[in-house]
């Protein structure tokens with residue numbers, strides 16, 4: 633069965649009592665270990681869908697199933713539990729990194745919230761995720777400002793990986809990076825998928841970015857799904 637199954641999802645933002653639909657009747661599914669790309673021009677509703685999957689924006693209609701369970705309106709303890717399995721990487725890594733905390737402290741945070749692991753176990757997991765994203769163990773002692781933009785995005789990815797999530801919503805995760813760095817970070821996503829089996833909902837305004845990453849592509853235009861298929865199919869039509 634799919635890991636993520638979004639069915640007939642609509643999201644409206646309410647302004648002065650009037651609902652403005654940002655996405656309308658969107659359906660898509662992601663299988664375990666798969667990357668599904670969500671592409672479309674700016675304002676087409678990609679982030680809205682990503683935020684709905686993350687439980688950050690409420691659905692107006694439709695359902696979101698995660699691993700067979702209806703999580704559309706999950707809140708409280710249920711949502712916290714879900715946050716272990718579904719993580720996010722955004723365009724700006726600074727949003728996920730507290731400048732006052734060392735990288736090690738940032739990476740330890742979810743472990744301390746969700747488990748009672750001993751200090752040595754936490755430190756080992758931090759070393760492990762830093763290695764996964766290609767950073768040395770010493771990075772744990774330093775502060776976000778001591779890293780380049782690409783390295784900061786690697787740290788944000790490490791933060792997303794700490795709890796071994798099954799799905800990561802990646803919302804324009806390379807758009808703010810230099811072109812040469814973009815390629816490295818895209819390769820990192822591919823490697824991580826191979827090594828951990830994680831699935832991605834990969835949001836990008838740029839079809840070229842997802843070409844070598846996604847198995848399937850969903851195209852949004854002004855809130856509607858206008859195309860859906862394998863990467864080969866969508867490229868053949870582009």
Ligand code: ADP
Nearest residue numbers: 659660661662668669847848849850860861862
């Ligand atoms: P329906 O929504 O009509 O039930 P499906 O979603 O089962 O149809 O599949 C219709 C087409 O869309 C198929 O070619 C399938 O490969 C493709 N498809 C289904 N789910 C996705 C997805 N998550 N991403 C991209 N393409 C998809």
Ligand code: ADP
Nearest residue numbers: 645653654672673674675676677678679680681
């Ligand atoms: P994309 O990620 O494809 O650029 P968004 O999901 O950010 O698209 O936006 C889709 C539509 O919803 C746009 O018209 C945008 O202006 C609107 N929108 C996004 N966020 C909000 C919000 N918090 N309140 C009201 N409208 C919003």
